[in-house]
Amino acid sequence: xIKRGLTLACxxxxxxxxSTPWATSQQDGAVPKYNEAPPAKGSxxxxxxxxxQLWGNNAQYPxxxxxxxxxxxxxxxxxxxxxxxxxxxxxxHSSLHSCFEGIHGAQCSVCLKELYYSYxxxxxxxxxxxxRQGIIKGDWKQVDLxxxxxxx
Numbered sequence: 123x124i125k126r127g128l129t130l131a132c133x134x135x136x137x138x139x140x141s142t143p144w145a146t147s148q149q150d151g152a153v154p155k156y157n158e159a160p161p162a163k164g165s166x167x168x169x170x171x172x173x174x175q176l177w178g179n180n181a182q183y184p185x186x187x188x189x190x191x192x193x194x195x196x197x198x199x200x201x202x203x204x205x206x207x208x209x210x211x212x213x214x215h216s217s218l219h220s221c222f223e224g225i226h227g228a229q230c231s232v233c234l235k236e237l238y239y240s241y242x243x244x245x246x247x248x249x250x251x252x253x254r255q256g257i258i259k260g261d262w263k264q265v266d267l268x269x270x271x272x273x274x
Contacts, residue, residue: 207232
């Protein structure tokens with residue numbers, strides 16, 4: 123009985139230790155990782171996953187595959203944006219661009235909303251820095267994913 127109690131206590135401490143940095147980062151207003159500048163001349167970013175590579179739950183709604191189509195149009199801007207699902211901590215992502223290099227972006231409403239917000243602001247002529255300021259303020263939260271697939 124004591125052994126079982128100690129095991130549960132150790133497990134509880136382990137969960138607390140692992141989750142504390144994530145919870146603290148959200149509470150203290152820390153901005154997730156991003157790049158302040160576009161990629162250096164001559165360097166290339168990892169490719170955005172092609173929308174045709176999405177299937178099943180990752181292509182269940184039109185806004186999922188459409189997001190990948192849009193992401194491929196402005197990768198350098200996405201490279202300069204943080205992602206407030208905090209995937210930089212759990213998945214090692216370095217920016218919003220990272221979310222769309224694989225299927226994570228299709229599965230996460232935060233990533234999708236930030237992508238559509240960034241694309242809309244980019245189309246309006248906003249700089250990557252201005253877009254980032256809007257993301258940090260939370261302007262992306264107003265994006266309606268059900269109508270987002272009509273954005274071109």
